[in-house]
Amino acid sequence: xxERAMIVVVSDDAATVAELRRILDGGRYDVEAVHGDELAxxxxxxxxxxxxxxxxxxxxxxxxxxxxxxxxxxxxxLRVVYVVGEGDAERGTRAIRLGVDVLARPFDRAEVLATVxxxxxxxxxxxxxxxxxxxxxxxxxxxxxxxxxxxSVDRAGRIVSWNSAATRILGHxxxxxxxxxxxxxxxxxxxEQHRAGMARFxxxxxxxxxxxxxxxxxxxxxxxxIPVELSLSTWTVRGDRYYTGIIRDLGERRAxxxxxxxxxxxxxxxxxxxxxxxxxxxxxxxxxxxMQDQLVLQEKLASLGRLSAGMAHEMNNPAAAAQxxxxxxxxxxxxxxxxxxxxxxxxxxxxxxxxxxxxxxxAADRADDPVQLGPxxxxxxxxxxxxxxxxxxxPSSMELAASLVSLGVGVADLEEYMGWxxxxxxxxxxxxxxxxxxxxxxxxxxxxxxTRIVELVRALKMYTYMDQAPVQDVDLRxxxxxxxxxxxxxxxxxxxxxxxxxxxxxxxxxxxSELNQVWTNLIDNAIDAMGGEGTLTVRAxxxxxxxxxxxxxxxxxxPDDIRSKVFDPFFTTKAPGEGTGLGLAISRxxxxxxxxxxxxxxxxxxxxxxxxxxxxxxxxxxxGTAxxxGTAxxxGTTxxxGTAxExxxxxxxxxxx
Numbered sequence: 001x002x003e004r005a006m007i008v009v010v011s012d013d014a015a016t017v018a019e020l021r022r023i024l025d026g027g028r029y030d031v032e033a034v035h036g037d038e039l040a041x042x043x044x045x046x047x048x049x050x051x052x053x054x055x056x057x058x059x060x061x062x063x064x065x066x067x068x069x070x071x072x073x074x075x076x077x078l079r080v081v082y083v084v085g086e087g088d089a090e091r092g093t094r095a096i097r098l099g100v101d102v103l104a105r106p107f108d109r110a111e112v113l114a115t116v117x118x119x120x121x122x123x124x125x126x127x128x129x130x131x132x133x134x135x136x137x138x139x140x141x142x143x144x145x146x147x148x149x150x151x152s153v154d155r156a157g158r159i160v161s162w163n164s165a166a167t168r169i170l171g172h173x174x175x176x177x178x179x180x181x182x183x184x185x186x187x188x189x190x191x192e193q194h195r196a197g198m199a200r201f202x203x204x205x206x207x208x209x210x211x212x213x214x215x216x217x218x219x220x221x222x223x224x225x226i227p228v229e230l231s232l233s234t235w236t237v238r239g240d241r242y243y244t245g246i247i248r249d250l251g252e253r254r255a256x257x258x259x260x261x262x263x264x265x266x267x268x269x270x271x272x273x274x275x276x277x278x279x280x281x282x283x284x285x286x287x288x289x290x291m292q293d294q295l296v297l298q299e300k301l302a303s304l305g306r307l308s309a310g311m312a313h314e315m316n317n318p319a320a321a322a323q324x325x326x327x328x329x330x331x332x333x334x335x336x337x338x339x340x341x342x343x344x345x346x347x348x349x350x351x352x353x354x355x356x357x358x359x360x361x362x363a364a365d366r367a368d369d370p371v372q373l374g375p376x377x378x379x380x381x382x383x384x385x386x387x388x389x390x391x392x393x394x395p396s397s398m399e400l401a402a403s404l405v406s407l408g409v410g411v412a413d414l415e416e417y418m419g420w421x422x423x424x425x426x427x428x429x430x431x432x433x434x435x436x437x438x439x440x441x442x443x444x445x446x447x448x449x450x451t452r453i454v455e456l457v458r459a460l461k462m463y464t465y466m467d468q469a470p471v472q473d474v475d476l477r478x479x480x481x482x483x484x485x486x487x488x489x490x491x492x493x494x495x496x497x498x499x500x501x502x503x504x505x506x507x508x509x510x511x512x513s514e515l516n517q518v519w520t521n522l523i524d525n526a527i528d529a530m531g532g533e534g535t536l537t538v539r540a541x542x543x544x545x546x547x548x549x550x551x552x553x554x555x556x557x558x559p560d561d562i563r564s565k566v567f568d569p570f571f572t573t574k575a576p577g578e579g580t581g582l583g584l585a586i587s588r589x590x591x592x593x594x595x596x597x598x599x600x601x602x603x604x605x606x607x608x609x610x611x612x613x614x615x616x617x618x619x620x621x622x623x624g625t626a627x628x629x630g631t632a633x634x635x636g637t638t639x640x641x642g643t644a645x646e647x648x649x650x651x652x653x654x655x656x657x
Contacts (some may be wrong), residue, residue, distance in 0.1 A: 118231030171221030322449030494533035
């Protein structure tokens with residue numbers, strides 16, 4: 001089996017590259033594409049067989065290639081074919097004068113294939129001829145493998161090589177042909193033209209046939225003329241010029257064309273007979289096609305509407321979180337600048353500056369890993385710090401105390417800071433540290449929000465690829481915390497969040513982004529159910545070979561008469577336009593069908609609890625992806641587009657789904 005040739009297309013025009021790929025891709029060639037400014041690095045590293053160079057490239061002179069590559073020790077046998085634009089006679093003429101093949105846009109498929117076939121064959125023939133000094137067998141292995149006749153002559157027109165395909169097509173044995181003039185196979189009426197062409201090219205380099213594919217006639221040993229396709233190129237060895245022609249017998253193709261012509265005439269002769277039946281069939285097909293197009297369009301529009309609504313809604317929360325964080329960061333940054341100026345006026349240096357850097361690192365680290373305190377412990381620490389700050393004359397002690405406690409700073413730490421910087425500098429340092437904590441926390445919130453947006457966009461892309469997302473080791477605590485951060489804008493209106501996480505909660509294998517979407521739906525529904533005010537408890541714990549996550553709110557609960565419907569697709573108690581009724585249906589299918597878990601609801605007035613259980617040591621079933629969509633087949637997404645609809649604070653009402 002012949003080795004696949006590497007063709008490198010050097011062009012800045014994507015349309016040119018795409019068209020050449022379409023023509024050349026198909027089994028015999030590997031096609032790579034590079035831009036003009038990448039030519040020196042990329043075009044030669046892969047040892048290509050042929051360069052198709054667009055004369056309109058930038059970053060390199062395309063016409064310098066024929067001389068530049070051999071001069072730099074690269075591509076001694078590498079062939080270059082120039083691609084010129086339609087009507088670009090100047091560049092086409094320049095390329096022909098260099099003795100290089102030219103392909104003109106718009107492309108003729110047969111010409112492109114013939115040119116590439118010829119150049120690759122010539123390249124391999126030339127390579128074989130160069131290696132013939134070491135072994136004559138190499139040359140034969142190349143030329144004898146060709147299905148077309150390959151004939152090479154010297155500048156005097158004497159035949160120097162003749163492959164077996166030439167014997168098969170033209171009748172002369174190699175021993176009969178080598179050493180004789182090429183006119184052996186040229187019909188009498190073309191010989192004078194042949195002599196003039198060779199003389200002209202040897203003297204002036206002006207080529208008429210070289211670099212082109214032409215159709216003409218060849219003379220066989222039996223004296224019979226046969227139609228052939230000739231591709232002619234020229235090359236040199238140690239200063240001696242040679243010519244190689246690839247001759248393809250067109251007899252078979254002409255026979256096929258003649259058969260096709262006769263078949264077409266026969267078909268047209270019988271066309272009238274079938275005209276009536278064709279008209280009736282075309283009308284029937286037209287009606288079927290119209291009905292099918294309408295059904296496809298209706299389904300696409302319905303899916304697009306549901307998908308767009310879900311994804312736009314899901315992006316709203318992280319986008320709002322990022323926007324809110326950025327807005328608050330502007331104000332905090334202005335105050336931080338003032339604090340920086342005050343800090344600079346203190347004239348701190350040496351160890352004091354090292355201490356400031358240490359505190360800055362503390363603030364940055366705590367933004368990603370905040371101190372976890374219970375509400376009572378946090379309140380006690382804030383009160384203790386506030387008293388200490390007031391006792392030492394530090395203004396805004398209440399505000400500073402809250403920020404410092406979030407950093408894990410206590411009274412003992414402040415005593416140490418006062419020893420580092422002095423009593424007079426402590427208020428400035430404390431305010432600067434608190435503002436540093438705030439700005440780092442806001443930046444962390446922005447990162448979480450924008451990262452979530454990226455995940456949602458990635459989820460939409462995965463939907464178009466049948467949701468073949470990779471399974472990951474997931475830390476549920478981290479996912480829950482990130483979801484709470486994203487929904488902070490709704491939580492802060494009056495919802496107190498209590499986290500109850502097992503410290504040794506093991507990771508599980510799961511589709512992380514989809515589980516996070518489940519958490520988003522459940523938390524958002526709980527906020528709406530409480531009317532924006534109340535207590536939300538989030539639990540994560542291990543139960544044997546399962547991990548269990550609970551979301552419990554103190555809203556009015558789910559009425560008994562609708563409890564059996566809450567997981568039905570499109571069921572919602574929200575006002576029109578506020579919810580799609582898909583969030584719980586999709587969330588349950590993600591947990592149950594995709595992760596092999598359970599999804600339960602327990603509700604009574606004053607307490608509603610959703611419990612999600614997922615196995616620890618069982619990987620999600622990728623084969624169940626389509627099933628996991630469940631009603632998402634109607635929703636238009638397998639990434640749990642959900643119904644985590646934002647709602648403003650309103651009086652408590654029955655649990656909304």
